[in-house]
Amino acid sequence: MNEIISIKGLTKKYGEKIAVDNLDLIINKGEVFGLLGPNGAGKSTTILMILGLTEPTEGSVFVCGHNSTNEPLLVKGKVGYLPDQVGFYENRTGLENLMFTAALNGKSRKEAREKAISLLEQVGLSYAANQKAGTYSRGMKQRLGLADVLIKDPEVIILDEPTLGIDPKGVQELLDLIRTLSKEQGITVMLSSHQLHQVQQICDRVGLFVNGNLLAEGTVDSLASQLFGEEGHQIKLKATLLTPPIIDEIKLIDGVRRVELDCNELSIWSDKESSLQPILEIIMTKGCRISSISQEHVGLDEIYQRYFEGAGEK
Ligand SMILES: Nc1ncnc2c1ncn2[C@@H]1O[C@H](COP(=O)(O)OP(=O)(O)OP(=O)(O)O)[C@@H](O)[C@H]1O
Numbered sequence: 001m002n003e004i005i006s007i008k009g010l011t012k013k014y015g016e017k018i019a020v021d022n023l024d025l026i027i028n029k030g031e032v033f034g035l036l037g038p039n040g041a042g043k044s045t046t047i048l049m050i051l052g053l054t055e056p057t058e059g060s061v062f063v064c065g066h067n068s069t070n071e072p073l074l075v076k077g078k079v080g081y082l083p084d085q086v087g088f089y090e091n092r093t094g095l096e097n098l099m100f101t102a103a104l105n106g107k108s109r110k111e112a113r114e115k116a117i118s119l120l121e122q123v124g125l126s127y128a129a130n131q132k133a134g135t136y137s138r139g140m141k142q143r144l145g146l147a148d149v150l151i152k153d154p155e156v157i158i159l160d161e162p163t164l165g166i167d168p169k170g171v172q173e174l175l176d177l178i179r180t181l182s183k184e185q186g187i188t189v190m191l192s193s194h195q196l197h198q199v200q201q202i203c204d205r206v207g208l209f210v211n212g213n214l215l216a217e218g219t220v221d222s223l224a225s226q227l228f229g230e231e232g233h234q235i236k237l238k239a240t241l242l243t244p245p246i247i248d249e250i251k252l253i254d255g256v257r258r259v260e261l262d263c264n265e266l267s268i269w270s271d272k273e274s275s276l277q278p279i280l281e282i283i284m285t286k287g288c289r290i291s292s293i294s295q296e297h298v299g300l301d302e303i304y305q306r307y308f309e310g311a312g313e314k
Contacts, residue, residue, distance in 0.1 A: 002028050002029050003026050003027075003028060003029075003062075004027055004028060004029050004031075004063065004064060004155065004156055004188045005025070005026070005027040005050060005061070005062070005063050005156065005188070005190065006026050006027075006061070006062040006063075007023055007024060007025040007026070007046075007050070007059070007060070007061050007062075008024055008059055008060050008061075009022055009023070009024065009058060009059035009060070010022070010023040010024075010025075010046070010049060010056050010058070010059035010060070010061060011023070011056060011057045011058040011059050012042075012045050012046075012049060012054065012056055012057050012212075013057045018212050019042045019045040019212050020042040020045050020046050020049070020056075020212045021042075021211075021212040021213050022058075022059070022213075023046065023059070023214055024214075025207060025214065025217065027188060027190060027205075028188070029186065029188055030182060030183075030186045030187070030188060031182075031188055031189070031204045031205060032178065032179060032182045032189040032191070032202055032203045032204050032205075033188075033189065033190045033191075033203060033204065033205050033206070033207065034190075034191055034192075034193060034199035034202075034203035034205070034206040034207070035047070035190065035191070035192040035193070035207055035209060036192075036193060036194065036196060036199050036206050036207065036208050036209065037192075037194060037208060037209030037210055037307075038194055038210065038307065038308045039194060040211075041194075041209040041210055041211065041212065042209050042211075042212040042213075043160075043192035043209055044160060044192065046192075046209075047081075047158055047160055047190070047192060049061055049068060049069075050063060050068055050075075050079075050158065050190070051068065051072070051075065051076070051079060051081055051158065052068035052069060052071075052072030052075050052076070053072070055069055056069060063075045063078055063079060063156060064078040064155055064156070066078070078154060078155045078156060079154055079155070079156045079157070079158060080149030080150060080152055080154035080156070080157040080158070081149065081157075081158050081160075082142070082145045082146060082148075082149050082157065082158070082159045082160065082162060083160050084160045084161040084162075084164055086141050086142065086144070086145035086148070088133040088134075088136075088141065088144065088145075088148075089133060090132065090133055090134030091132060091134060092132065092133060093129065093130045093131060093132055093133065094120060094125055094128055094129050094130075094131060094133055094136065094140075094144050094147075095113075095116055095117070095120065095129040095130060097133050097144065097148065098112075098115075098116035098119060098120065098144070098147055098148060098151055099112040099113055099116045101148050101151050101152070102115055102116060102151045105151065105152050107151075112151075115151055116147075116151065117129070119147040119150055119151055120147060122147070122150075122177075123143040123144070123146050123147045123177060124143060124173065124177070125140060125143055125144060125147065128140060137170075138165045138166055138170075139166040139167065139170030139171075139173075139174065142162055142163075142166060142170075142174055143173075143174065143177070146159075146162075146174075146177065146178070146181075150181070154187065155187065155188065156187070156188045156189070156190070157181075157187055157188075157189050157190075158189075158190045158191070159178070159189070159190070159191040159192070160191075160192050161192055161193055161194075162174060162178070162191055162193075163175065163193065163195060163198055171198060175198060175201055175202045176202075178191070178202060179201075179202040191203075194308065196303065196308065199220075200220045203220075204219070205217060205218060205219060206218070206219070206220055206223060208223060208227075208303070208307065210307050215227070215307070221273065223303065227303060227306075233269070233270045233271070233272065233273050233275070233295060233296070234267065234268070234269055234270075234295070234296045235266075235267070235268040235269075235270065235275070235276055235279065235293070235294070235295045235296075236265065236266070236267055236268075236292075236293070236294045236295075236296075237265070237266045237268070237279070237283070237290060237292070237293045237294075238264055238265050238266075238290070238291045238292045238293075239264060239266065239283055239288040239289060239290040239291065240264060240288055240289045240291075241286065241287060241288045241289070242261055242264060242266055242283075242288060243286075246282060246283065246286055246288070247259050247261055247266070249282050250266075250268060250279055250282055250283075253270075253275050253278045253279060253282075254272065254274075254275065254278075255270040255271050255272030255274065255275045256268060256269075256270045256275050256279075257269045257270060257271060273295070276293075276295055280293075
């Protein structure tokens, strides 16, 4: 089965407040999907409905073919959930904490120990295996949390703001780890974040949530073109001998939406980053001399300014 999470018409109302509004979304096996949105957008509420921890007002969620509302225990068996605040037994070591979770999930003591040791290595915590969890930094706790989730052999992992409060180096390591897990073990990952640049690094696809609505979903590149249309990429180029026939030829290139010539400066808007190469080929074969080129990616920064600024960072 390719569809791992299937959401249809999902709505959650708290009184008059619509936290999630008629959401349709499909997440496929092995994908890393980012739920992106400012505070209060509806990300956590969506996650809770996927996990079967809160009931939708309308609509449905299926995870690995199980209905989250009617079969929450079956869903729980498939999904590992890492909340934004992970709780451990602070007086037990990292290893003991993991072995405890493994035992709760039916593993024998020997199996639990082997698996816990292997996971501690995988998440880069072997050195702290015998250190009390209460002494772990936030980044270490998040990594231990990931190991704790993986010990249940989940098909899907859902991470709520996994990088919150971690220093930049720790963030990078955690993101790399999540990406590796997904790509090497085929685990489907959904993570929520309001950190645009982090999500861009590891997600195959992103859904942009604002006020309970999914404004756009796709790759970060396609988000930019969905939200900004023809202004996804802007190429500016200064060259000699630019003529109307050259401009007509450039307009035919795949992805190119608009071309303007002002004196010897050409502005080209394209929804594809790859348009640059054929543009250069045309200009150079016509004998034009290029004096400057710049390509601006109208994307994350614009999206951030438009949808996130003023929404309040945590
Ligand atoms: N139990 C609740 N009762 C009433 N309103 C709620 C409840 N839970 C969430 N809300 C409201 O629903 C909206 C969506 O909240 P949610 O926590 O899903 O957003 P979020 O995108 O996860 O935000 P954050 O990034 O701050 O965690 C918010 O306006 C919030 O105040």
